[in-house]
């Protein structure tokens with residue numbers, strides 16, 4: 287069963303001048319994770335805001351857990367958790383205050399709100415800072431608290447908009463751990479990200495979006511295949527280039543590509559091809575500087591799909607942020 | 614819908630908690646009006662002569678009371694705009710809470726703060742010689758008027774905050790509205806000295822009618838508007854009440870609707 291369905295969503299701004307969403311369709315199977323991957327201005331936040339009932343599309347339909355988000359936003363709100371792109375908690379209040387407040391707003395009783403707040407603080411390793419104002423929290427702690435606030439009542443569907451943007455590598459790792467735990471618990475998750483690695487790590491399926499459209503869709507592996515399979519890559523000293531090319535040509539049937547001192551060629555037999563290459567190089571007394579099997583990264587996927595790299599700002603349309611990026 | 618009251622209380626409580634967590638806000642929002650009382654009393658008090666027993670401070674206090682509650686408009690607007698900017702309003706809107714709760718809760722929070730501010734100001738006024746001469750019932754009614762006026766303006770603040778969105782701009786808009794309103798009035802000087810057009814505006818200005826109403830309720834004759842024979846000058850209580858009802862009837866539904874559709 288599909289937990290989230292969006293069909294032909296269109297959303298324009300400034301009287302149609304800016305097309306935030308341009309006939310976007312996607313769906314999420316119950317209990318799975320969909321990673322929505324796209325560069326700045328691709329329409330990720332707009333998609334999430336529509337699905338989370340915060341924004342009405344110009345046209346198109348969307349359902350969450352089978353309920354129409356436009357016709358019955360109130361019912362949808364009871365089933366979803368949302369953690370937006372910027373941590374949305376009350377900065378002057380403590381972590382504890384915030385979670386208890388959200389508990390009350392989810393209509394838990396006083397005691398139940400306190401109990402739930404304490405559970406969540408514990409689970410997200412925030413117990414020690416529970417009584418400090420959020421202002422004093424690090425970016426990672428803020429994000430965790432924000433996520434905790436969206437889990438007060440076990441949501442059926444969870445939306446996370448760029449959950450790790452702005453976090454340092456350690457904060458990102460922590461966040462990934464937290465999200466993986468959640469996913470194990472069986473929640474349906476739609477997550478947006480600009481990080482190819484993140485989608486690769488967390489998502490069962492990836493929808494690549496650009497200029498408000500889904501331009502590719504599939505598992506991480508399928509997307510990578512679209513760009514080409516594994517390649518054998520060998521870097522050698524200048525003197526050994528010719529010989530190495532000859533060795534590689536025996537292993538790979540397809541086109542060999544040489545870039546300065548790196549010889550690469552598509553292979554179909556994976557590690558067997560790697561071992562063959564190593565043996566042949568050893569026999570020829572060639573010591574490779576580097577050798578390995580390279581799978582195409584999602585960066586390659588993005589580049590081949592859109593013609594530009596993912597991190598690049600899209601300048602084609604006026605990119606005006608609604609809320610100023612950093613605080 | 615059965616949770617409306619509990620939702621509103623949670624939001625109001627949040628604002629009170631904020632005050633508890635950063636007491637500076639509380640201190641400064643009371644210091645400012647007290648400073649006004651002292652400045653006007655001791656800087657201008659000597660140079661402005663009035664025919665009233667007790668001098669300028671008797672006329673001054675109602676003016677400062679009204680001016681202070683008028684700033685609730687800006688306070689509400691700025692608070693709401695900040696919440697919007699931080700994404701808190703988005704989060705509230707994604708929760709299964711009743712529609713008006715977030716904005717109603719905020720107007721309640723600001724109203725509670727006004728009670729405190731009015732109390733502190735009254736004490737400061739008393740300390741510098743302000744003595745209302747009417748009965749306690751009239752005095753209570755005057756404070757009720759002030760409280761309600763602040764509350765009604767709070768609803769314009771909600772609308773302004775939602776419409777303008779940017780806290781700093783909201784602050785400027787708030788001042789842009791409240792400063793001319795408080796100075797083009799009878800609050801600090803007689804309207805009779807103004808050019809005809811301004812005088813007309815000043816007499817119908819809700820700040821003037823409120824000030825006149827309070828003066829009347831505190832047992833003064835409304836000296837600053839005395840020569841004016843217009844209806845609002847003759848009937849300050851009725852006009853003020855009318856203004857408050859009108860503001861609320863218009864802005865409560867308008868602001869709640871704006872909140873529902875905000876950022877759509």
Ligand SMILES: Nc1ncnc2c1ncn2[C@@H]1O[C@H](COP(=O)(O)OP(=O)(O)OP(=O)(O)O)[C@@H](O)[C@H]1O
Pocket residue numbers: 299300304305306307324325326327328329330331332333371480603604605606607608
């Ligand atoms: N309120 C608005 N007014 C005008 N244009 C808008 C508005 N909101 C979004 N847009 C535009 O719609 C497009 C999609 O925006 P959106 O915020 O969905 O992108 P995003 O993928 O979330 O980007 P980012 O990675 O920067 O968060 C952008 O071009 C943006 O400028």
Ligand SMILES: [Mg+2]
Pocket residue numbers: 330331332371447
């Ligand atoms: Mg975004």
